[in-house]
Amino acid sequence: MVATAVAAAELTAWQPGDEGQRALKYAFLAFLDARPDDACTRECVPGHLTASALVLDAAGGRTLLTLHRRFHRWVQLGGHCEPGDANLRAAALREATEESGIEGLTISAEPLHLDVHPVTCSLGVPTRHLDVRYLVRAPVGARARISEESVDLRWWPIDALPGDTGTLATMIARRHG
Template identity: 35%
Template sequence: MTRLAASAPDPWSRGLLPLHFTASALVVHPPTGRVLLRWHARQERWLQVGGHGDPGERDPLAIALREAAEETGLADLTPWPDAALRHAVICDVRASATESAHQHADLRFILATQEPNAVKPENDLSPLRWLTVDEALTLAGANNLSRTLDRVKALLR
């Protein structure tokens, strides 16, 4: 990831690079200790929210906040317990009808909401679920999301 950031003219560009940056977030409701997962049809699994930077975007936290708001309908998202980067991981992405297989250098944050009932999926193919961290860990299985969830669990204690 360090080499990508230092050498690529636009490390966020999804069209030019087989490995490019994305930003994501695990949304939490601290009073209940629940986390929000989104069904990702392309990956066929429950994951955190997030995605690609729009042209010209470079701030990973701003990208994670924008993507999370778009995908959850939550208007009150804030970094929690602070704005620190919580996990960086390279993820394999399957080929689709429009893109070849590639990798995401995903920068992950934790965002909190105080209005969990305001959640609204962006479309019918991307349902959202509030879960306890242990329920989310069961769904994540061996996926690298489990490490992000472990970090959230420690912060919620």
């Protein structure tokens, strides 16, 4: 499981590109400080850190989105930290690999974007996800395979995303630095 000290070190090292992301970074760090034993576990009812991936194809023109089975909307790949995840980056890469079925994904060295959103997790309790998002690239010729968490999995042109994708457009714009 991702230790809160490891997650804090990852976030501390990251230099966000704007004031909004900087404010979220410090809010995430304060949450980690307040919940040193469980901030990265789904059992942390007030909220917990999650890790997700903006998966782009090798050319960078399409992003892989999942029609989430429980949320009933198109979202980036990602989810909860699990035992064995050394850090948030590893959790994001594991989730992207599991949910896409694509081997050989490469992940950015640092986060791309932070987001907080309300959700009812698998435990059935309303909570918040403090989501740490990374940029992930698929290898040339990658073919995605639907997992049990998805109703559908599809490559979308980055300039023609489906409706109700929240902050995806912002994340895609950030990939250009």
